Amino acid sequence: MAATETLTAERILEATEEVLRRYGPAKATVVDVARVLGVSHGSVYRHFRTKAALREAVTERWLERTIVALGPYVEAGGPADERLTGWLTALFALKRKKAGGDPELMATFQVLIGENSAVVDRHEEHLVEQIARILEDGHREDLFAAPERDFATTARAVFDATDRFHNPAHAADWSAPDVEDAFTAVVSLVQRALRA
């Protein structure tokens, strides 16, 4: 890659993901990242002061893609109950695709996720906020009843109740023959709970 291109944080993160995919989280170094970019490792450190900061940023970028992909279900028009089912279905599909489509990259990010629990907590909060916004819309549309405490608490409960279908700890179960039926039954339970 030409070093003459401006070295942006985004370019460094892209290269870091590539290096992580190639060498694995145990072996990947900042020097490898610099080599891929054709720059000195000092140039990389000017953007990310430590290797840990770089790994944290790449984890955040990877998780952020999910938030972006789910955005349409939050922003779009249409009845909130359908958008909620769409959001939950899309999240499950994204997680399954990540787990099944590129198991090595998934394993790599499982290691990074273990190292960066604060990033994961913030990511979960973003996901819960997306649910909360759909719940508020649904309440305004008279589709969903008022929450028992507040939208944030109910949104968290919806997120937790569907944990089996987005938490990578359950990835091994996602190829079971009855997983679609199980997912549909839980979503239907959640919808019944929310209904006005």
Add this chain to the structure above:
Amino acid sequence: MAATETLTAERILEATEEVLRRYGPAKATVVDVARVLGVSHGSVYRHFRTKAALREAVTERWLERTIVALGPYVEAGGPADERLTGWLTALFALKRKKAGGDPELMATFQVLIGENSAVVDRHEEHLVEQIARILEDGHREDLFAAPERDFATTARAVFDATDRFHNPAHAADWSAPDVEDAFTAVVSLVQRALRA
């Protein structure tokens, strides 16, 4: 232990659990079990034809304790919605106690559980049947609405929706400060979904 006592399957299983606790699942042998009982290993094999069969039986016995402990919530009188919350709360408490109180035995049984997925499937079916019985009672008492498909499907959905609070894969989260609130919110969501 006196070999003159009748050698029952139950006594062998008790000794096996003791041996597993002492030596761990990788090292425990049938010879160790026989030694604890003061009998020949041939006597043990007359009850359990293989080491694998013995390990399966001890796993089943360990899981069965949970079913027995939860029995009162299924059999007892009282409103079904309260019994359901009681059942879910007791299951969470049992699992937390197992995970936190005796981490070595828990780790041992996690290995055995990995070896005996059919036993675990049957165990989950038993738990789901217990929920289904409470749901049927609740419907009879006009506390719970008719299930969308059938009691078994709804019971499975209740079990799956509360997975974060009984699946040992989540044991690391069970000491988080907000876990009680998260549990209460999910149970409240489930109760709203079932309400007549």
